[in-house]
Amino acid sequence: MVGKITHSVELIKELKEMARQLRVDVVEMVHRRGAGHPGGSLSPAEIIAALFFHHLHIDPDRPEWETRDHFILSKGHACSILYAALARRGYFPIEELKTWGDIGGRLQGHPDRLKTPGVEMTTGCLGHGISIGAGLCLAGQLKRLDYHTYVLVGDGECQSGILWEGAMLAGKYKLSKLTAIMDYNEVQLDGRVEDIMPLEPVKKKWESFNWAILEIDGHNMEEVLDSLDKACGINDRPTVIIAHTIKGKGVSFMEGKAAWHGRAPNDDELKQAVEELRKNG
Ligand SMILES: Cc1ncc(C[n+]2csc(CCOP(=O)(O)OP(=O)(O)O)c2C)c(N)n1
Numbered sequence: 101m102v103g104k105i106t107h108s109v110e111l112i113k114e115l116k117e118m119a120r121q122l123r124v125d126v127v128e129m130v131h132r133r134g135a136g137h138p139g140g141s142l143s144p145a146e147i148i149a150a151l152f153f154h155h156l157h158i159d160p161d162r163p164e165w166e167t168r169d170h171f172i173l174s175k176g177h178a179c180s181i182l183y184a185a186l187a188r189r190g191y192f193p194i195e196e197l198k199t200w201g202d203i204g205g206r207l208q209g210h211p212d213r214l215k216t217p218g219v220e221m222t223t224g225c226l227g228h229g230i231s232i233g234a235g236l237c238l239a240g241q242l243k244r245l246d247y248h249t250y251v252l253v254g255d256g257e258c259q260s261g262i263l264w265e266g267a268m269l270a271g272k273y274k275l276s277k278l279t280a281i282m283d284y285n286e287v288q289l290d291g292r293v294e295d296i297m298p299l300e301p302v303k304k305k306w307e308s309f310n311w312a313i314l315e316i317d318g319h320n321m322e323e324v325l326d327s328l329d330k331a332c333g334i335n336d337r338p339t340v341i342i343a344h345t346i347k348g349k350g351v352s353f354m355e356g357k358a359a360w361h362g363r364a365p366n367d368d369e370l371k372q373a374v375e376e377l378r379k380n381g
Contacts, residue, residue, distance in 0.1 A: 102177060104172055105325075105345075106293040107322060108327045110352045111154065111325075112321050112322060112325075113353065114153070115146070115149045115150055115153055115321050116146070116149075116238070116321050116367070117152060117272060118149040118153050118188070119145040119148075119321070120145075120377060120378075121150040121184075121188070122145050122148060122149060122181055122184045122185060122188070122376055123142050123145050123349075123350045123351075123377050124195060124377050124378070125180070125181070125182075125184035125187075125188075125262070126138060126141045126145075126180045126181050126184060127351065127365060127370060127373040127374060127381030128370070128374070129144075129180045129183070129184065129197055129200050130364045130365065131365050131366075131367075131369075132198060132200070132286065133200050133201045133364065133372040134268045134309070134364045135179040135201065135362075136180050136200075136209075136364060137178055137180070137206050137211070137361060137362050138180075138354060138360055138363075138364070138365070139285070139287065139347040139354055139357065139358075139360040139362075140175060140177060140178045140254060140283070140347060140361065141178040141179075141180045141181040141264075142181070142327065142347070142349045142350055142351065143200075143345040143346060143347050143348070143349050144178065144181065144252060144281075144283045144284050144318065144322070144343070144345065144356065145181060145349065145350070146311045146318060146319050146321050147184070147252065147281055147318055147324055147343060148181050148182070148185050149250075150322075150324045150325050150328060151171060151185075151188065151250060152169060152171075152186070152189050152327065153184040153187075153188075154327045154346075155325070156168075156169045156171060156250070157247070157248075158171075158189075158218075158285055160186075160189055160191045160217075160218065161190075161191035162219050163191060163217040163335040165248060165292065166243075166245055166301070167247050168198060168247060168249065169247050169249070169250065170205040170220045170233070170236050170247060170248075170253075171220060171221055171248040171249075171250045171252070172220050172221045172223070172229040172232060172233050172249070172250070172251045172252070173211055173219075173221075173229070173232075173252050174209045174221075174223055174226070174227070174228065174251050174252060174253045174257060175223070175226065175229075175232065175252060175253060175254035175257050175264075175283065176211050176222075176223030176224035176225075176228020176255075177210065177221075177224060177245055177359045177362070178212055178252075178254075178277060179207075179209075179210055179211045180200065180319070182219070183207050183216070184213060184217070184278070186217070186218040186219070189218070191217045191218040192206065192216075192218075194320045197317055201287075207242045209224075210222075210224030211223050211224070212264055220236075223347070226254070226256075226257040226260050226263075227257055227260030227261070227262040227263040228262060228263075228266070229252070229253060229263075229266075230251055230253065230263055230264065230266030230267055230270065230280060230327050231265065231269065232251075232266075232267050232277075233249045233250075233251040233270075233278050233280070234264070234266050234273070234275055234278060234338075236249045237249050237270070237273075237277050237278045237338075238273065238275070239316075240277060244305055246287040247277070248275060248277045248278075248279065248280050248332065250279050250280075250281065251281070251291045252280075252281050252283060253280055253281070253282050253283065253285065253290075254282075254283050255282060255285060255286065255288070255299060255302075256286045256288035256293055258282065258299055258302065259288075259293070259296070259297045260367070261339075262310065263335060264305075266340075266352075267280075267306065267309040267311065268309055270309075270338040271309045271310030271311060271337070271338065272310070272358055274336055274337055275337070275338045276334055276335045276336060276339075278338040278339075279332075279338070279339045279341065280311075280330040280339070280340040280341070281339055281340070281341045281343055281355060282302075282341065282343060283318065283343055284302075284343060284344050284345060285311075285320070285330045285346060285347035285349075286343045286347070286356075287347040287356060287357070287358050287359070287361070288358065288359065289361050289362065290356050290358050290361070292304070292338075292358070293373045294296075300303040302342065303315070303342065306340045307341065310337055310338075311332075311337055311338050311339060311340050311341065311356040312334045312337045312338070312340070313339075313340055313376070314327045314339060314340070314342070315341075315344070316341060316342070316343050316344070317344055318344055318345035318351060319342030319345060319346070324343070326370070326378050327341045327343075328341070332357070341360070344356070346350075347360070347361070348360050350376065350377050350380065351372075351376055351377065352376060353369070353372070353374040354373070370374070
């Protein structure tokens with residue numbers, strides 16, 4: 101493991117502000133479209149901000165650049181925050197966020213690799229990101245390309261069998277350039293993850309598939325940045341960052357509520373959500 105790298109106060113402030121902005125984008129986008137998944141899009145805002153605005157080696161002018169880092173949003177239903185990050189990072193105009201979900205548009209209801217610059221994998225059918233991420237790592241080894249692959253998975257998603265098949269393969273081949281980030285917000289589509297299908301002891305599960313484990317508060321920007329750096333320093337295994345988060349984070353009436361997994365705020369709810377996000381960050 102690499103030693104602790106200290107991140108500057110300015111960087112932390114800038115990234116926290118970006119996470120806040122991305123959350124505002126999410127609630128506005130879901131409201132405008134009248135559909136979407138606010139809860140699971142709000143929970144990984146710090147992780148997405150840290151990746152797209154600091155950690156990833158990417159270039160919006162060259163989305164297919166061969167040695168770029170790859171980010172896969174395996175929990176594809178949370179794509180509003182991915183689109184917001186891609187737009188703000190310069191992959192397409194911020195104005196285009198207003199076209200999310202339009203028939204024939206570039207920003208589909210779930211991510212489509214063939215339509216949106218910066219989207220690395222078509223997702224929405226849960227569970228497949230780790231397998232594809234592992235494949236990208238193996239391809240990188242064969243081609244001798246030095247890139248890292250990151251996969252954001254949901255905790256509900258970790259209930260799907262195919263995810264563990266990918267995890268087993270990544271463990272077998274010691275794919276140290278693969279980092280999974282588990283958005284552990286404890287709530288699934290219509291209830292609590294532990295009630296629907298218990299995951300615990302989840303650390304032991306990943307460990308038994310030969311992954312290195314890091315565990316963080318997913319809303320603490322310093323911890324997010326440190327864990328991403330540490331994962332890069334682990335050279336003998338893939339790493340999972342278990343990020344404890346709150347579903348709907350930042351909007352009081354959405355926090356921790358399965359009811360806000362897949363519904364849009366009305367006009368009044370949007371107003372309150374944006375006010376809270378502007379005030380509290
Ligand atoms: C294979 C598959 N099964 C079921 C679904 C329906 N589905 C969409 S989101 C979701 C819940 C996912 O929960 P989680 O991974 O915890 O996401 P988050 O709470 O972070 O939004 C389900 C079951 C799906 N998209 N794909």
